[in-house]
Amino acid sequence: MALKMHSAVQIVGACMLWTSVSSIRYLPNWNSLDTRPIPSWYDDVKIGMYIHWGVFSVPSTYYGEWFWYEWQTSKYKECVQFMNKNYKPDFTYADFAPQLTAEFFDPNQWADLFKAAGVGYTAFVAKHHEGFCNWPSKYSFNWNSMDVGPKRDLLGDLAAAIRARTNIRFGIYHSLFEWYNPLYLEDKMNNYTTQKFVESKVMPEMYEVVNKYKPEYIFSDGDWEADDTYWNSTEFIAWLYNDSPVKDTVVTNDRWGNNSRCIHGGVYACDDKMNPGHLIKRKWENAMTIDKQWAGFRRNAPLSDYLTIEELLAILAETVSCGGNILINIGITHDGLIVPIFEERLRQMGAWLDVNGESIYATRPWSNQNDTLTSGVWYTSKKQGSGLSVYAIIQNWPTGQTLTLGAPVTTSNTVVSLLGYPNTFRWLPASPVGGIVIQMPYIPVSRMPCQWAWVFKFQNLAN
Ligand SMILES: *[C@@H]1O[C@H](CO)[C@@H](O)[C@H](O)[C@H]1NC(C)=O
Numbered sequence: 157m158a159l160k161m162h163s164a165v166q167i168v169g170a171c172m173l174w175t176s177v178s179s180i181r182y183l184p185n186w187n188s189l190d191t192r193p194i195p196s197w198y199d200d201v202k203i204g205m206y207i208h209w210g211v212f213s214v215p216s217t218y219y220g221e222w223f224w225y226e227w228q229t230s231k232y233k234e235c236v237q238f239m240n241k242n243y244k245p246d247f248t249y250a251d252f253a254p255q256l257t258a259e260f261f262d263p264n265q266w267a268d269l270f271k272a273a274g275v276g277y278t279a280f281v282a283k284h285h286e287g288f289c290n291w292p293s294k295y296s297f298n299w300n301s302m303d304v305g306p307k308r309d310l311l312g313d314l315a316a317a318i319r320a321r322t323n324i325r326f327g328i329y330h331s332l333f334e335w336y337n338p339l340y341l342e343d344k345m346n347n348y349t350t351q352k353f354v355e356s357k358v359m360p361e362m363y364e365v366v367n368k369y370k371p372e373y374i375f376s377d378g379d380w381e382a383d384d385t386y387w388n389s390t391e392f393i394a395w396l397y398n399d400s401p402v403k404d405t406v407v408t409n410d411r412w413g414n415n416s417r418c419i420h421g422g423v424y425a426c427d428d429k430m431n432p433g434h435l436i437k438r439k440w441e442n443a444m445t446i447d448k449q450w451a452g453f454r455r456n457a458p459l460s461d462y463l464t465i466e467e468l469l470a471i472l473a474e475t476v477s478c479g480g481n482i483l484i485n486i487g488i489t490h491d492g493l494i495v496p497i498f499e500e501r502l503r504q505m506g507a508w509l510d511v512n513g514e515s516i517y518a519t520r521p522w523s524n525q526n527d528t529l530t531s532g533v534w535y536t537s538k539k540q541g542s543g544l545s546v547y548a549i550i551q552n553w554p555t556g557q558t559l560t561l562g563a564p565v566t567t568s569n570t571v572v573s574l575l576g577y578p579n580t581f582r583w584l585p586a587s588p589v590g591g592i593v594i595q596m597p598y599i600p601v602s603r604m605p606c607q608w609a610w611v612f613k614f615q616n617l618a619n
Pocket residue numbers: 345346347
């Protein structure tokens with residue numbers, strides 16, 4: 157079991173550096189690993205950038221990043237017809253890899269865009285279920301971005317740009333299983349009584365990627381066909397927490413075997429697009445996508461498949477209000493571009509956060525998550541000075557001259573303001589026991605603080 161330790165203090169000149177040096181040794185079992193606190197940076201930054209890029213970015217169509225499997229195994233007709241119509245009969249999935257050309261990949265431009273979007277960490281696909289490594293892995297022969305396709309260390313180049321230009325924490329997505337890896341299929345045939353694939357591929361590559369690139373976030377996935385003992389998950393995580401170069405700051409998730417999801421590990425990611433609509437005490441993550449269908453870029457996705465900024469901000473507000481982080485996915489093209497629809501959503505979100513970030517970053521769930529009377533209102537809170545500030549993120553601008561909310565309980569000192577707007581608002585208690593009626597002033601469109609999802613701030617409430 158882990159013991160709680162005090163921080164060590166180093167005195168350097170006039171500055172005191174608090175380092176969370178600890179002699180905690182986690183044991184390779186969930187009882188021990190589950191006691192590790194989630195490093196605090198994660199709960200403060202709230203928003204992550206999820207980035208899907210791989211050989212699937214070449215067909216870039218039906219079923220997104222799942223194209224290979226849905227073509228070869230499910231034999232879905234969209235994929236089969238697409239291949240029959242456009243490729244020679246002997247064309248294999250591996251033949252797509254040379255077309256992952258990445259000639260427009262500009263990691264500096266990506267880093268600047270992510271910074272403008274206001275995200276605090278990344279989950280860049282290091283390897284998806286297809287097994288293609290986006291870094292030159294010693295354990296991947298001819299199925300990685302240095303040997304074929306880009307001829308470039310995509311992961312390393314992005315990590316370097318992000319670290320050089322931003323404070324964003326670089327992190328990765330990594331799939332444990334590989335659909336068609338012969339070693340994996342052999343272990344599977346043996347009902348996972350052998351671990352050839354884990355011993356010769358997964359574990360070596362995971363130690364390699366952590367030692368070489370020091371990701372501070374690891375979104376594990378592709379776990380669900382076998383349990384944690386097959387994957388050697390607890391041994392790996394114990395190393396990650398005890399001895400790895402990122403042991404003090406790394407955050408991971410719960411997808412480490414068919415018996416760990418939503419039960420063990422770091423942050424609960426549970427199922428994709430987790431968004432429970434109520435408070436969850438354990439830190440959790442909504443891994444979602446701007447393309448409502450798939451994470452891999454799809455050339456033939458219609459506009460209606462993309463979330464609007466209003467929809468994206470509503471999901472952001474709901475997620476943060478309920479104690480979650482949001483991991484927002486964009487899909488990259490085969491030539492390395494972030495297309496304008498994704499760029500627009502990210503810049504819109506960043507512009508919104510420039511005004512309203514106070515209601516998101518470093519906030520904590522309030523006593524209420526949504527309002528009791530008015531729908532589409534999500535609350536967050538933050539200690540400021542000796543008091544608590546409460547934020548109501550509203551999706552719809554009131555149509556009348558007042559806005560009535562049920563959850564806030566006022567005091568005679570309650571102050572109501574709108575983030576990004578200079579004046580405070582007049583208000584009345586809605587009833588003797590609680591609620592508030594806010595008098596909406598006349599605000600010209602040109603003086604509105606933002607175009608979508610406005611945030612009321614309450615100070616000196618009774619709750
Ligand atoms: C795996 O399990 C199946 C079903 O229980 C069984 O039929 C098969 O013989 C097992 N294979 C091995 C290699 O143990």
